[in-house]
Amino acid sequence: xxxxxxxPKFRILKIGQSMTLQCAQDMNHNYMYWYRQDPGMxxxxxxxxxxxxxxxxxxxxxxxxxxxxxxxxxxxxxxxxAPSQTSVYFCASSGTSRRAYEQYFGPGTRLTVx
Amino acid sequence: xxxxxxxSEALNIQEGKTATLTCNYTNYSPAYLQWYRQDPGRxxxxxxxxxxxxxxxxxxxxxxxxxxxxxQSLFHITxxxxxxxxxxxxxxxxGGGADGLTFGKGTHLIIQP
Numbered sequence: 001x002x003x004x005x006x007x008p009k010f011r012i013l014k015i016g017q018s019m020t021l022q023c024a025q026d027m028n029h030n031y032m033y034w035y036r037q038d039p040g041m042x043x044x045x046x047x048x049x050x051x052x053x054x055x056x057x058x059x060x061x062x063x064x065x066x067x068x069x070x071x072x073x074x075x076x077x078x079x080x081x082a083p084s085q086t087s088v089y090f091c092a093s094s095g096t097s098r099r100a101y102e103q104y105f106g107p108g109t110r111l112t113v114x
Numbered sequence: 115x116x117x118x119x120x121x122s123e124a125l126n127i128q129e130g131k132t133a134t135l136t137c138n139y140t141n142y143s144p145a146y147l148q149w150y151r152q153d154p155g156r157x158x159x160x161x162x163x164x165x166x167x168x169x170x171x172x173x174x175x176x177x178x179x180x181x182x183x184x185x186q187s188l189f190h191i192t193x194x195x196x197x198x199x200x201x202x203x204x205x206x207x208x209g210g211g212a213d214g215l216t217f218g219k220g221t222h223l224i225i226q227p
Binding site: 004033035040041042043044045048058059090092101102103104105106107108 | 158
């Protein structure tokens with residue numbers, strides 16, 4: 001299993017541009033999450049999904065959109081990028097068994113908005 | 115407001131000693147608490163989960179305690195090794211089991227040979 005994969009690894013955007021961060025998992029997990037991590041700060045939840053077709057806002061959703069059309073994929077869309085969105089973005093997933101609560105993280109996407 | 119606090123400064127421990135990291139929280143009643151390890155440039159990796167009705171959990175050289183009265187968790191690494199050097203993150207569930215975690219800023223642990 002590849003686990004949780006994210007693309008791209010790095011990206012530089014100009015202010016006002018848009019992009020989609022890709023996330024996929026091959027563990028058949030129902031739950032998926034997007035976090036951002038700023039330097040010296042804890043991870044903050046952006047959006048999460050409890051299954052295909054179901055998404056909900058986390059702590060810091062403004063400026064982002066998500067969709068969940070399949071169990072495997074959970075893309076994060078940035079519209080009109082702003083310098084405040086410069087961060088490292090992590091996607092994570094967790095399952096539905098008794099061990100559901102541990103989260104598996106991808107390697108992250110480092111995004112710079114200038 | 116809800117807050118999770120971890121030692122903000124780096125923790126230097128001599129190899130072979132026990133490293134103890136602290137996680138304090140306020141304005142939470144978490145059902146469970148988790149500890150993750152994060153290496154530079156990588157995503158967090160799950161280590162241990164402890165539930166509110168558990169006082170202690172062990173896994174190999176790792177031990178976690180959870181005191182819901184003190185609102186504190188302690189994370190211990192015994193017989194520490196330089197390979198244990200990393201940032202360790204404490205995380206609490208925000209509400210239900212599926213709605214994501216709230217993380218502390220992490221403690222940077224350095225094990226010196």
